[in-house]
Amino acid sequence: MDWASGKLPLAGMRVIDWSLYWAGPYLSMTLHDLGAEVIKIESPGNWDPMRTVIDVNRYAGDKARPMTPQERSNVNQHYNEWNRGKLGLGVDLTDERGRQIVLDLAAQADVFVENHRPGAKAKLGIDYDDVAAVKPDIIYASISGFGQTEPERNAMALGAPVELASGLFSLNGYLHDETPAKTGFSYGDPVGALAALSAILLALRGRNKSGAGRYLDVAMRDALSFGIGAAFTDWSANGDVRSRRGNRHPVYAPQGVYRCAGDDEWVAISVRDNADWQALGAALGNPAWHGHPAFADAASRRLRHDQLDAQIESWTSQRSARDAESALQQAGVPAGAVLDFQQLGEDPQLAARGAFLEVEHPVFGKEVRASSQWARGEQPQQIDLPAPCFGQHNHELLSRLLGMDGDAIDLLERDGVVANEINAAAD
Amino acid sequence: MQELANLRVIELGRTAAAAFTGRFCADAGAEVVLVEPPDGHPLRHEGPFCGEEGIETSAVHLHVNAGKRSLTLDLPSQAGALRSLVEAADIFVTDFPTAHLAELGLASDDLRAAAPALVITQITPFGDTGPCRTYAGTNLTCLALGGQLKITGDPAREPLSNFGAQAEYQAGLSAFAGTVANVLLRDATGDGAYLDLSIQDVVATNLEHRGPALNLGLVANRAGLSVSATYGVYPCADGWVYLTAFAPALWDRLKSVVQLPELDEERFSTQAGRLANNDELQAILTGWTLGKTSDELRAFAQRGEPLTVTETPQRLLASEQWRGRGVAHEVDHPQAERIAVLGSPWLEEGADSPSPAPQLGEANGELLSKGRA
Known part of the structure; x- marks a missing residue:
């Protein structure tokens, strides 16, 4: 893939993104990264809640400032993170003329992405059948918590709660703890998005061969469960509920997250085999305990893991996480400082890989955005567009794709069918 | 969705990252040849085991290697045979570091010169460029350096890894999408490609709240439950x-x-x-x-x-929703007997069950016979 020359697998394709929050928008952003033009559809009375539901001023500290509802809706850094590269269309889907605009655009699209509830799609008349009627070879992808099938098709779950329903939450937790644990903030979203992306790319290959489109029903839960599929296989054979294993590994020993000097500073260390174990000893200055035959192999190290953890932590707690990481890596031991978000932004490896790039947003100004995971090394990506302001590309899209003239668009705007501001009363 | 039917994938890996990518390829209909050392892929040695502990019964092996074929090669002595197989394949998926691949004659530049239509996908902890490209990494250290560890667990305790190999799973999923993207490009142009995927990078760029953090200074810590x-x-x-x-x-x-x-x-x-x-x-x-x-x-x-x-896994396996969707398949395996194996998240209702994970070296005879390798 080559972003500079535009040699990208989805170049020339068009995607309608009628999705909200995180999984759907993230998915359609990756379709843009692979070359597609992505049109984000929002309604003035029912926009992507990510624009407003989390008040960015809550986090902004001394950068907090009064904002109009319109300004607020265009600077949200959650929304802007997962919608960069898209063109924004603000259109009232409850108006038949608005619905028709979406269907007319879909008739010129290759992929349609949505994550609304079954009832909402049917009520607005923008279901798979509606879109396939105007574009029979459309790839229409629905992302949801549990899938579009009974009995759970109406159940709702965003990316965080869906982890509880996947089995993952029940298996997470500190060593031998009774209480389960939740991953980060909203782990179901990126996993569900990448699974749906895979399905769409496969379906496009199928369409290239057969000419047929298809409906894709991807459940975030199913994607999360697949990642821990071994636990399902284990249960089916053994019927045991396993004790929680915290940061330990079934084979590597020792492995853990160890306290370092400073407040809430930690380093993760894995000893994969005896070679790593010898290297760990060298990095720590070959302390007497390390040479004890009781630690000669992984099985015996596992038996005395607590004791080893205390010895390792007595070394890590004397130095910073980065110093510990560096000393261990120089010796060849897998080690990594536990980075917070700010440290991610400053990490030399991620920076050298071009993981975070800058783009100019018309309202917010300079923004740092993650670039595509597939654009590293030889062919770096340039971030071409920030996220759209609400309705930012109405005129361009309606004239370029639907051939409307200025008067026709003005009429739609006057009637509120097309809008470039959210209906703040609904905020 | 059998959209990769008639493509051959060679998988050379040690961790769940390449193994997941290979599994997705197999579910999509590709012939996936898992190249293993004579004593088996490292995941075959990872418990828990389904029934008797042994080289065929590890639960994670039964899951991530379902639908694949197994070829054992003694490397580096059989590197020539491996190179021939890779050059004749459509897709090469590996999580070996570049230095190790070069020793085997499988460096991406060499392969691309010899097999210009080959789609190469390499998944490593840090990727193949940058100051840390030769550093060692595991699932846990990638979660740490990717920022996910910091926000998981109890704020009063140490950061906590979630269950399984989730950094490697995210990377395996991302690598599969990137691989299919490169296959689409190859379909159109005839050209192969090299994808250099970093596990740290996948974890870091998948994280929510990073936008507000890097642009507004949001400080996020472990939030517990x-x-x-x-x-x-x-x-x-x-x-x-x-x-x-x-x-x-x-x-x-x-x-x-x-x-x-x-x-x-x-x-x-x-x-x-x-x-x-x-x-x-x-x-x-x-x-x-x-x-x-x-x-x-x-x-x-x-x-x-x-x-x-x-x-819980037990309740989901019995759930009406999953039975209706055909998420779990009952698979008969010679040693593990009847087990549940989950299908890829996009498999459709009524899809064929994946074949069980292969016996170690079951494809040696066919793949190493004259004319194939």
Whole structure:
């Protein structure tokens, strides 16, 4: 893939993104990264809640400032993170003329992405059948918590709660703890998005061969469960509920997250085999305990893991996480400082890989955005567009794709069918 | 979806990252040849085991290697045979570091020169460029350096890895998408490609809240079980439930389910008020959730109310939803006997079950015979 020359697998394709929050928008952003033009559809009375539901001023500290509802809706850094590269269309889907605009655009699209509830799609008349009627070879992808099938098709779950329903939450937790644990903030979203992306790319290959489109029903839960599929296989054979294993590994020993000097500073260390174990000893200055035959192999190290953890932590707690990481890596031991978000932004490896790039947003100004995971090394990506302001590309899209003239668009705007501001009363 | 049928994939890996990518390829219809050392892929040695402990019965092997073929090669002495196989294949998936691949004659530049249509996917902890490209890494250290560890667990304790090999799973999923993208490009142009995927990078760029953090200075730490009273985990009578009520419409629905007059108090009438009175609200809602069983709460969830009940692997395998969707397959395996193997998340209803994970070296005879290798 080559972003500079535009040699990208989805170049020339068009995607309608009628999705909200995180999984759907993230998915359609990756379709843009692979070359597609992505049109984000929002309604003035029912926009992507990510624009407003989390008040960015809550986090902004001394950068907090009064904002109009319109300004607020265009600077949200959650929304802007997962919608960069898209063109924004603000259109009232409850108006038949608005619905028709979406269907007319879909008739010129290759992929349609949505994550609304079954009832909402049917009520607005923008279901798979509606879109396939105007574009029979459309790839229409629905992302949801549990899938579009009974009995759970109406159940709702965003990316965080869906982890509880996947089995993952029940298996997470500190060593031998009774209480389960939740991953980060909203782990179901990126996993569900990448699974749906895979399905769409496969379906496009199928369409290239057969000419047929298809409906894709991807459940975030199913994607999360697949990642821990071994636990399902284990249960089916053994019927045991396993004790929680915290940061330990079934084979590597020792492995853990160890306290370092400073407040809430930690380093993760894995000893994969005896070679790593010898290297760990060298990095720590070959302390007497390390040479004890009781630690000669992984099985015996596992038996005395607590004791080893205390010895390792007595070394890590004397130095910073980065110093510990560096000393261990120089010796060849897998080690990594536990980075917070700010440290991610400053990490030399991620920076050298071009993981975070800058783009100019018309309202917010300079923004740092993650670039595509597939654009590293030889062919770096340039971030071409920030996220759209609400309705930012109405005129361009309606004239370029639907051939409307200025008067026709003005009429739609006057009637509120097309809008470039959210209906703040609904905020 | 058998959209990769007639493509051959050579998988050379040691971790779940390449193994997941290979598994997705197999589910999509490709012939996936798992190249293993004579004593088996490292995941064959990882417990728990299904039945007797042994080289064929590791649960993670049975899951991630389902649908593949197995070829054992003694490397580096059989590197020539491997190179021939790779050059004749359509896709090469590996999580070996570049230095190791070069020793085997499998450096990406050499392969691309010899096999210009080959799609190469390399998944490593840090990628193949940058100052840390030769550093060692594992699932845990990639979660640390990718930022996910910092925000998982109890703020009063050490950061916590989630279950499984989730950094490697995210990377395996991302690598599969990138691989199919490169196959689409190859279909159109005839050209192969090299994807250099970094596991750290996948974890870091998949993280939510990174946008506000890097642009507004948001400082995020481990939040434990709860983001706030209106978005978090609560204990119920026999398990745990997640309440999702941070938006006005969701709050109104939750109130109609909970039916406690306290929730109508003025201080809880806006989301700002609910956040300002978070602890009191949490106490009231905890009183309600503790009085409900998972089954009672699940009934609310199924009709679309804003809550989500904890499920375990055993319950999901038996669930009507999964039976209807065909998520889990019953697979007969010579040593592990009848086991459940999950299908890829996009497999359609009525899809064929994956064939069981291969016996070690089952394809040696065919693949190493003259004319194939």
